[in-house]
Amino acid sequence: MELGLLYSGGKDSTLAALLLEEFYDVTLVxxxxxxxxxxxxxxxxxxxxxxxFERLELDSEVAREAAxxxxxxxxxxxxxxxxxxxxxxxxxxxxxxxxAVADGSRRDDRVPTVSRAQAQSLEDRHDVDYIAPLSGxxxxxxxxxxxxxxxxxxxxxEEIDRADYEAELRRLIADADGPQAVDEIxxxxxxxxxxxxxx
Amino acid sequence: MELGLLYSGGKDSTLAALLLEEFYDVTLVxxxxxxxxxxxxxxxxxxxxxxxFERLELDSEVAREAAxxxxxxxxxxxxxxxxxxxxxxxxxxxxxxxxAVADGSRRDDRVPTVSRAQAQSLEDRHDVDYIAPLSGxxxxxxxxxxxxxxxxxxxxxEEIDRADYEAELRRLIADADGPQAVDEIxxxxxxxxxxxxxx
Numbered sequence: 001m002e003l004g005l006l007y008s009g010g011k012d013s014t015l016a017a018l019l020l021e022e023f024y025d026v027t028l029v030x031x032x033x034x035x036x037x038x039x040x041x042x043x044x045x046x047x048x049x050x051x052x053f054e055r056l057e058l059d060s061e062v063a064r065e066a067a068x069x070x071x072x073x074x075x076x077x078x079x080x081x082x083x084x085x086x087x088x089x090x091x092x093x094x095x096x097x098x099x100a101v102a103d104g105s106r107r108d109d110r111v112p113t114v115s116r117a118q119a120q121s122l123e124d125r126h127d128v129d130y131i132a133p134l135s136g137x138x139x140x141x142x143x144x145x146x147x148x149x150x151x152x153x154x155x156x157x158e159e160i161d162r163a164d165y166e167a168e169l170r171r172l173i174a175d176a177d178g179p180q181a182v183d184e185i186x187x188x189x190x191x192x193x194x195x196x197x198x199x
Numbered sequence: 200m201e202l203g204l205l206y207s208g209g210k211d212s213t214l215a216a217l218l219l220e221e222f223y224d225v226t227l228v229x230x231x232x233x234x235x236x237x238x239x240x241x242x243x244x245x246x247x248x249x250x251x252f253e254r255l256e257l258d259s260e261v262a263r264e265a266a267x268x269x270x271x272x273x274x275x276x277x278x279x280x281x282x283x284x285x286x287x288x289x290x291x292x293x294x295x296x297x298x299a300v301a302d303g304s305r306r307d308d309r310v311p312t313v314s315r316a317q318a319q320s321l322e323d324r325h326d327v328d329y330i331a332p333l334s335g336x337x338x339x340x341x342x343x344x345x346x347x348x349x350x351x352x353x354x355x356x357e358e359i360d361r362a363d364y365e366a367e368l369r370r371l372i373a374d375a376d377g378p379q380a381v382d383e384i385x386x387x388x389x390x391x392x393x394x395x396x397x398x
Contacts, residue, residue: 001343001347018221019218019221019222022217022218022221023218023344023347023348099343100340107315107318107334108315108319116306116307119306119337120307120337123337123339129336129337129339129340129343130337130340131335131336131337131340132335133218133332133335133336134335135306135334135335136330136331136332136333136334136335137328137330137332138318138319138322138328138329138330140322140328141299141328141329141330144200144298144328145222148200148222149222
């Protein structure tokens with residue numbers, strides 16, 4: 001069964017890939033808005049870990065709306081949630097299609113979240129399974145599996161090469177309001193990216 | 200890491216075991232109230248599939264309360280939920296302890312369910328991770344994985360050798376109100392048990 005997993009190069013989506021690879025033919029799929037080339041970091045990580053990779057073109061209008069929402073809110077939650085839902089919709093509608101689509105959302109995540117009703121709606125409209133393999137794992141369980149299976153680099157978001165939507169949204173916000181606005185909205189925010197996995 | 204998985208011999212808990220075995224040292228654990236020897240079916244299945252097995256003694260008072268609740272309600276949901284929570288508590292408190300405890304509950308199950316708050320409470324009180332590996336999978340996704348990985352036998356509950364709490368609760372209800380009461384409470388109920396897995 002062919003499965004497309006929304007992939008950032010970070011630890012959650014990489015761990016999701018390891019959980020699924022025994023059961024599906026996993027392709028790591030990174031969404032991008034054409035704002036930056038950050039998606040190339042995810043491709044490099046996918047190559048290194050031995051996974052198939054695709055990039056998924058997202059609607060740049062959604063990025064602008066999400067960036068505006070984050071600037072108005074002063075915090076990223078709602079904007080990130082909007083972009084994640086858009087990416088899942090695009091992934092589920094991709095042609096040629098996947099039998100299943102997945103993401104790295106965890107039980108204890110505040111954002112992005114996909115409710116049971118949203119999951120069933122996505123599945124019904126696109127005739128696809130939606131799978132959130134980490135949604136049954138809490139924070140400590142994920143941390144322990146990351147420790148056991150992944151080699152990661154941790155640092156401040158602006159110095160870390162990874163490819164989630166945040167990088168492009170930060171760029172849009174910086175273009176509109178300057179780099180200081182980004183620091184205020186994402187204070188002390190650290191990110192991880194994966195350099196290797198132990199199988 | 201040592202993980203104890205609540206196990207019935209059915210397809211959900213067996214699939215959960217397959218999802219977890221790459222990441223944990225999995226022991227299949229079957230709760231029993233001493234009402235019947237149905238747990239022995241689970242041990243036989245665990246042996247056949249090559250998993251470690253333990254049985255977990257449950258409080259027979261909880262079984263009586265649950266059976267009475269089911270008889271009053273006329274449907275099994277609340278009684279099954281009560282027993283499942285009790286079994287998870289006992290598993291999390293077992294000595295020598297597990298690093299993680301798990302069950303086979305699915306995203307689309309109406310019962311048993313473990314809310315995020317219940318999961319975190321269990322983890323905090325017992326210093327253990329609680330993992331529900333199927334909670335990110337919908338009904339169709341589970342069915343497809345079962346089809347791909349498990350060899351199962353399906354039949355009416357009363358003819359199927361498996362070892363979930365239901366068998367013992369059915370026995371208690373039949374002892375109190377006769378076999379017809381069981382048929383009314385569990386109408387046309389089919390169960391599966393697993394005869395082999397494809398790894």
